[in-house]
Amino acid sequence: MSGNLLEAQGVAMHFGGVKALDGIDFTLKKGELRCLIGPNGAGKTTFFRCLTGTHKPTHGRILFRGEDIAGRERHEIARAGMGVKTQVPSLFDGLSVHENLWLALRTVRSSRDRETKIDEVMERVGIGALRHGILGRMAHGQRQLVELAMVVASDPELVLLDEPAAGMTDGEVERLASIIRDLNRSHTVVVVEHDMQFIRMIADFVTVFHQGRILVEGPVGEVLANPVVRDVYLGKKHAA
Numbered sequence: 437m438s439g440n441l442l443e444a445q446g447v448a449m450h451f452g453g454v455k456a457l458d459g460i461d462f463t464l465k466k467g468e469l470r471c472l473i474g475p476n477g478a479g480k481t482t483f484f485r486c487l488t489g490t491h492k493p494t495h496g497r498i499l500f501r502g503e504d505i506a507g508r509e510r511h512e513i514a515r516a517g518m519g520v521k522t523q524v525p526s527l528f529d530g531l532s533v534h535e536n537l538w539l540a541l542r543t544v545r546s547s548r549d550r551e552t553k554i555d556e557v558m559e560r561v562g563i564g565a566l567r568h569g570i571l572g573r574m575a576h577g578q579r580q581l582v583e584l585a586m587v588v589a590s591d592p593e594l595v596l597l598d599e600p601a602a603g604m605t606d607g608e609v610e611r612l613a614s615i616i617r618d619l620n621r622s623h624t625v626v627v628v629e630h631d632m633q634f635i636r637m638i639a640d641f642v643t644v645f646h647q648g649r650i651l652v653e654g655p656v657g658e659v660l661a662n663p664v665v666r667d668v669y670l671g672k673k674h675a676a
């Protein structure tokens with residue numbers, strides 16, 4: 437056993453002739469907050485989808501807690517302890533935030549325990565004021581926070597967030613950044629994001645994707661100052 441929570445070994449994903457991923461070796465330790473960044477078309481979303489079971493990789497292994505999950509169904513991967521924000525299966529627009537969380541926590545038998553858990557999750561994500569708000573009437577940013585609360589409620593070992601700051605106001609982005617940092621005290625977190633301002637707010641360690649490969653990884657300050665990374669973002673030619 438390597439001691440890694442997640443390990444990708446030689447993961448490739450081909451769509452016809454397009455090599456969206458071309459041999460990804462990636463490791464993540466328990467307790468990390470890792471950001472996956474890279475320019476458009478770099479392969480971040482494809483990698484995320486391989487991790488969560490939306491795509492079955494063409495080649496390679498994905499070990500989660502030591503077990504190969506590559507190609508498994510999404511619900512099996514979720515059950516193994518991965519919480520994914522883009523795929524919240526049971527969000528009801530006609531119900532309130534409290535009602536949605538109540539349903540999400542139906543495996544908690546005792547009503548009192550369930551209420552306690554709901555309060556805890558709402559406080560953690562800072563949505564106590566939205567408790568009785570109807571989901572379908574909420575602004576985009578508020579809804580994003582509710583979706584995050586649904587993921588937190590399931591108490592996954594690993595939280596995967598795909599562009600969580602997309603479409604949020606500056607204030608909401610700041611709040612989201614502090615929620616994610618707080619969440620990382622108890623959970624391992626992976627964030628796919630191309631908003632650099634947001635990356636600077638939350639990241640310690642980043643992995644840069646480029647043309648289906650990992651170009652470089654390291655501490656955020658070092659990586660963002662790397663001239664090769666800058667060139668890739670500015671679209672200058674670079675032989676990876």
Ligand SMILES: Nc1ncnc2c1ncn2[C@@H]1O[C@H](COP(=O)(O)OP(=O)(O)OP(=O)(O)O)[C@@H](O)[C@H]1O
Nearest residue numbers: 451454456474475476477478479480481482483630
């Ligand atoms: N379902 C698909 N069919 C064919 N090609 C695809 C498919 N999904 C992704 N690709 C291609 O794979 C490459 C990587 O795309 P991907 O969406 O993973 O990049 P990304 O880094 O997430 O980009 P962005 O930041 O724009 O979301 C791109 O060339 C894209 O066109």
